[in-house]
Amino acid sequence: MYYGFGFFYYDWTLLLLIPGLLLGLVAQSLVRSRFRRYSKIRSYRGLTGAQVAAGILADAGLPEVEIEVVGGRLSDHYDPRTGKLRLSSEVAHSDSVAALGVAAHEVGHAIQHSRGYFPLHLRNAVVPATKIGSWLYLPIFIAGLIFAIEPLVWVGIGCFTLILLFQLVTLPVEFNASSRALAVLKDHGYLEPGELTGARKVLSAAALTYVAALVSSLLILLRLLLIAGKFNRR
Numbered sequence: 001m002y003y004g005f006g007f008f009y010y011d012w013t014l015l016l017l018i019p020g021l022l023l024g025l026v027a028q029s030l031v032r033s034r035f036r037r038y039s040k041i042r043s044y045r046g047l048t049g050a051q052v053a054a055g056i057l058a059d060a061g062l063p064e065v066e067i068e069v070v071g072g073r074l075s076d077h078y079d080p081r082t083g084k085l086r087l088s089s090e091v092a093h094s095d096s097v098a099a100l101g102v103a104a105h106e107v108g109h110a111i112q113h114s115r116g117y118f119p120l121h122l123r124n125a126v127v128p129a130t131k132i133g134s135w136l137y138l139p140i141f142i143a144g145l146i147f148a149i150e151p152l153v154w155v156g157i158g159c160f161t162l163i164l165l166f167q168l169v170t171l172p173v174e175f176n177a178s179s180r181a182l183a184v185l186k187d188h189g190y191l192e193p194g195e196l197t198g199a200r201k202v203l204s205a206a207a208l209t210y211v212a213a214l215v216s217s218l219l220i221l222l223r224l225l226l227i228a229g230k231f232n233r234r
């Protein structure tokens with residue numbers, strides 16, 4: 001048996017994963033540094049993230065969406081199952097340009113949900129399959145290599161593509177929530193043009209983390225395919 005864990009972990013294709021890892025690290029640090037920077041810039045109207053979120057929700061005809069303040073840094077999200085908009089206290093209670101950008105972005109997800117925005121529903125629909133795929137792909141793939149059962153290798157790769165599919169449909173969902181956020185912040189005068197630039201920078205850094213995740217997964221897929229190809233030629 002040629003294929004053991006040693007081969008699997010240490011062959012040259014491991015190098016393929018490095019650019020994805022680096023891009024992920026760059027994106028993460030960009031989010032943190034931009035959020036920190038624009039958290040210090042207060043918006044001229046002085047409304048907090050929670051106030052702006054409530055205002056946008058009311059204008060969108062969604063007063064039933066409850067705003068909940070939660071702990072943690074950048075833990076802000078919209079929960080489609082409970083219909084709750086959860087804002088970190090840093091965002092909810094701050095009148096900074098960064099806080100307003102993040103709050104409006106999360107409201108963007110609530111509006112997508114209520115308007116039946118297709119990519120969001122598709123993403124929610126593939127979540128269970130993605131979870132199963134991410135648990136199973138590696139054990140199945142490695143078992144296929146160890147026991148030299150080629151179909152298992154391909155089943156493992158198939159499971160991995162479920163993760164890719166999820167990350168792919170996440171992109172339009174996130175980009176759309178940010179463009180909705182920036183449009184409403186501008187149109188309703190929550191932020192002035194100069195302040196909008198700051199909010200846009202925070203949101204584009206956040207979007208880059210989703211792009212980095214997809215790039216990383218594409219490189220992992222390439223690696224799995226190369227390993228499967230070697231397996232095939234024997």
Ligand SMILES: [Zn+2]
Nearest residue numbers: 105109174177
């Ligand atoms: Zn989002």
